[in-house]
Every structure is written in C-alpha cells, then in structure tokens.
Amino acid sequence: MKKKNMLGRRLTGEPASTWFFLTPASLVLLITAVAPLCYSFIISFFEYKLNRPNAEPSWVGLDNYAQIFQQDMFWTVLQNTAFFAVLSVSLEIIFGVLFALLLTNNRKSTRIITAILLIPMIMAPIASGTLWRMMFDRTTGVINYLISLLGFQPINFLGSSKYAIYAVTFVDIWRLTPWVTIIVSSALKGISGSYIEAAVVDGASRFQIVKNIILPLLRPTLMLVLMIRFTDAFKVFDTVYVMTGGGPGNSTEMLPNYIYNQALKYMNVGYASALAFVLIGCMAVISVFFIHLRNKAYRSVR
Amino acid sequence: MKRRKTHFSVDDTINNFLGRPVRKIAIAIMLISVLFPLYWLASNSVKMESEYLRNPPVMVPSQVTFDNYRSVFSESGAGRSLFNTVVISVCTTVACVSLGSMAGYAIAKGKMNKKLRSGFSLWYMIQKMYPAVCIAIPIYLVMREVKLIDTQLGLIIVNTSFNLPLTTWLMIGFFQDMPEEMEQAGVIDGCNMFQRFFLLALPINKPGLIAAAILTFNSTWNEFLFACILSINKSKTLPVVLAGFMTDRGLEWGPMAALSMVLIIPVVILVWALQKDFISGMTMGSVKE
Known part of the structure; x- marks a missing residue:
C-alpha cells in the first residue's frame, strides 16, 4: 500500500499527459464520425432533397421512417440483405470451421496453404467482384464453359434475377471463408491438448472428440465470429456494386446500396438518413442477440 | 494452458477427424477453388485480345503479352x-x-x-x-x-x-x-x-x-x-x-x-x-x- 502511494505521488503530472495522449484521436473521431452520425440522425426527421435548387430541409417528424416501412422496395431490399447474410454467413461458418479443423497444425505445408488462403481476403472486394464477374460472364466466362463441359445449358448468372443473388453470395463466401478459418484456427490453438489426450485415453473416436469436445469449446468464439460476420454482411456494398449494381431489376439490391442510391443518386437526403438508422438498428439488434448468445455459451464452457 | 508442441497426436487427431483421404480431398478442393480464379485473373491479364474474348475460353494463353498492362x-x-x-x-x-x-x-x-x-x-x-x-x-x-x-x-x-x-x-x-x-x-x-x-x-x-x-x-x-x-x-x-x-x-x-x-x-x-x-x-x- 505504501509503495503504491509513493508511486501515486510521482504520478501527479499524469492526468494531464493522459488527456494529451487521448485528445487527438478522440477529437478526430468526434469531428469526422460522431458529428456526422448526429447530423444524419437529425436530418432523418427532415425532408431534404438536394437535387432541387435552393433546397431547404423541412421538418417532417417521423414521416421518413413511416415511409420506409410502407414501401415495398424497402422490404424487398431487406429481404435480399437478410437472405444474403444468412446464406453467406452460415456457409462461411460451416466451411471455415471445417477447414480450420483440417488445417490447425504446425506443419510447413499449412503455413503455405494459409498464405494462399489470405489472398481472397486481403484483395480488394472490388477486385474479387471484377474477377468473378469475368468468370460468371455468359459468353466468355469460364464457369459456363465448365458447365457446358458437364453437359448442361449455360446459365446467365448475373443477368437473371433468379441466379444473381446466389452469384453475389457465392463471391462473398469465396472471399471470407478464409477469414473464419484463420480466426477459428487461432481459437483452436488455444484449446488445451490435455482434454483431447484424456478423451483419447478414454477411447473416444476422433469424430467424437471433435463433436463432443472441440466444437462445444469453440462455441463462444463461434458466437463472436457469427456476430462479426452477420453485421459485416449487412454492410456489403463493393461486391454488389461491381458485380450487378443491384440488378437485374432489384434482385440483388442490398441495404447499403439502397442507401447509397437514395443519398447520392436521387439526393434524397432525409430519407436516406432515416434508412441509415434503420440499418444501424438492424445491426444493433443482431449484435445484442449474438453477444447474449455468446455470454451464455461462455458460461456453459466455464 | 498452451498446447505442448511435442504432442503431434493432438493436431493429428483433430486434423483427421473425418479420415485421412477426406482431409486430403477437402484441402485439394479448397486450394483449387481459391487458386483457379486467381490463375484465371492472372492469365487473362497476359492474354491477347483475340484470346480473352474467345468462346470457348482459352485456358492457357498461347502467347504472353504485357500489352494489357501497358x-x-x-x-x-x-x-x-x-x-x-x-x-x-x-x-x-x-x-x-x-x-x-x-x-x-x-x-x-x-x-x-x-x-x-x-x-x-x-x-x-x-x-x-x-x-x-x-x-x-x-x-x-x-x-x-x-x-x-x-x-x-x-x-x-x-x-x-x-x-x-x-x-x-x-x-x-x-x-x-x-x-x-x-x-x-x-x-x-x-x-x-x-x-x-x-x-x-x-x-x-x-x-x-x-x-x-x-x-x-x-x-x-x-x-x-x-x-x-x-x-x-x-x-x-x-x-x-x-x-x-x-x-x-x-x-x-x-x-x-x-x-x-x-x-x-x-x-x-x-x-x-x-x-x-x-x-x-x-x-x-x-x-x-
């Protein structure tokens, strides 16, 4: 106790330094992130159409929000986003965990495979979108060529409202399964080998060990990964923008693209801001839900 | 509680929980699905115009050109x-x-x-x-x-x-x-x-x-x-x-x-x-x- 006091006296100049360290970053964030968010929130209660000359915001209360929920377009977009999120995230988790299980070891070959797996994840989403757009092309694309080798009719993936959303989802899975693999793999490395040794001694089969010991131990990490992937899936923009632009029709229009179009194409600022807060609301609900699940999983592991 | 490195059996147990052949096949499929698109991108970038637009697509460029980069x-x-x-x-x-x-x-x-x-x-x-x-x-x-x-x-x-x-x-x-x-x-x-x-x-x-x-x-x-x-x-x-x-x-x-x-x-x-x-x-x- 005495020692702490002595240190405490020497630290008298510290609070000032602490604030000096903290202020620049906090100021930058306040000005460039918090303030714009507040502005968006306020303007979401106004009608403000920037494409009209001398446009002035006019107070409309909750009208923008009411309008959102009345429009069919919004429900289509929400449905697309949810479909995309559920399908891509669940497949990413399944494949990601599978490959993490197959690949967590200290071998040299694994390091090389990891290096290869990093590429889809670190390349710009714009580039992976372009790459797959090239592969999915109806006439010159290699996918349709491979399909025709198997004896099937070519499919116009990006030009049909039925298949386009699957193509976009597929690209997201291609891009982010490696991310899940790497995160889960690092969690796997943290699991103590003694559990597994004990199970081996007890005569459990490998499959039983993975099913009954490893997967339950991974639960808290998986909940967190689910949360991050889900909220990220609701932010998808680049891939859709470059692959389909939301089309054909509205079949691949997702929430961020919808907001972007409302805001910067139609300059419908108030409405777009309200949409933005609906998106934030969705993400908040998802986060809280998964944090709750994760805490539950964490308690059960302990 | 770090896993001891000497126990290879632990990694081995997890890695092969579906059996060795399944593991090999799964990893091969994964590598192909990651690498083939990347190969396609790289090869298209060095193909000549007549080849990158051809139908059926050209798998291996007959001639490597850097014209596209230029x-x-x-x-x-x-x-x-x-x-x-x-x-x-x-x-x-x-x-x-x-x-x-x-x-x-x-x-x-x-x-x-x-x-x-x-x-x-x-x-x-x-x-x-x-x-x-x-x-x-x-x-x-x-x-x-x-x-x-x-x-x-x-x-x-x-x-x-x-x-x-x-x-x-x-x-x-x-x-x-x-x-x-x-x-x-x-x-x-x-x-x-x-x-x-x-x-x-x-x-x-x-x-x-x-x-x-x-x-x-x-x-x-x-x-x-x-x-x-x-x-x-x-x-x-x-x-x-x-x-x-x-x-x-x-x-x-x-x-x-x-x-x-x-x-x-x-x-x-x-x-x-x-x-x-x-x-x-x-x-x-x-x-x-």
Missing part, C-alpha cells in the same frame, strides 16, 4: 491512381498508428478513473462497427463545403476516421498485455509518461504497431465507397478506376484483369512479408474480449 497505364490513368492509392494509404497508416497508439496507451495505462476508462474503450469498440455508408451524406456535404472533394487530403481524413477505432482498440489490447512491473520500473526510474511511451511501450509493442499498420494499410488500399463519392478526377484511387472500367471501356477483360493485378499484387506482397503480425492483428482485432 494499355491500362497509358489509357486508363492507372499510374496516377496507383500514386494516389499509395499516398492515401501511407498517410492514413501513419496517422492512424500514431494517433491510435497514443490513445490506446492513454486508455490502457494512463491515469483516469475506471468508469471513464471503460467508457472510452466502449466508445472505440462501438465506433469500429457502424456502417460507413451511414455517414456518406454529411461527409460529402462537409467535404464539398471545405473544398476537399477530389483531393488526397479529404480521403486521408475519411480513411483515418474509419480505421482509427480499430487501431486504438488493437493498441489498447497490446498495451494491456504488457506486464505491469515494467511500467512501474519505468516510473521508479523517473520516466514521465512520454518517456515511458516512447522508450518502453512502443519498442516492446513493435509487433502490435506493425499489425495495426498493416491492417490499416490494407483496408485503406481497398477502400471504395468514399473514394468513389469524394473523387471526381484527380484523386481517383485504383478501386474507383477498376469499378468504372466497365462503363469507361466496355468488355475488355484483358486490361481489366491487368488493372486488378496491379491492385492486388502490392497488398499480397506486403501481407505475405508480415503474415504473422497480420494474422495476430486480425485475430486480436476481432475476437479479443
């Missing part, structure tokens, strides 16, 4: 946008790492009461989650007002704002992992907070700084939404040029693939060189408690 640099302004991308990414990285490590140090080791400390770290955590598109309008309006549209500085500011929460969050984690005794030894030796930061905390946490830097660099390099909104001509980055390629030049897979390669190769080299730090940063930034 054409994107001379006609599409790849040189200028490459320069923009480098400048914006480097400046953003420097800004984020310096501001973020300072803030992270203050939150992890500084003198403040407990509530404030957890308040700040919660703020930074929530801040790294909000979708960028939600502040597109105010940012656009303000940038137009202060005449930062179509400038590198505007994009540096925006990207710094997006990446700062993650950098700070990462640095909080790294600084918290530092043993407390070290900090106290510094205090006893009479170092003030600045000296402890620059002479103790930063040198010890070099891997943390590298991790934060590479994550920021990668995300800024690939950033598209704001680069697209805030640039008209002069400050276009590579992703913007690539996304506009279809409308500007039509169905030219060759040059398009070449431009994609120019966009991808620098980050791949960088991340491979710093693979360990990149992975540790990524893991820490997402699943840390």
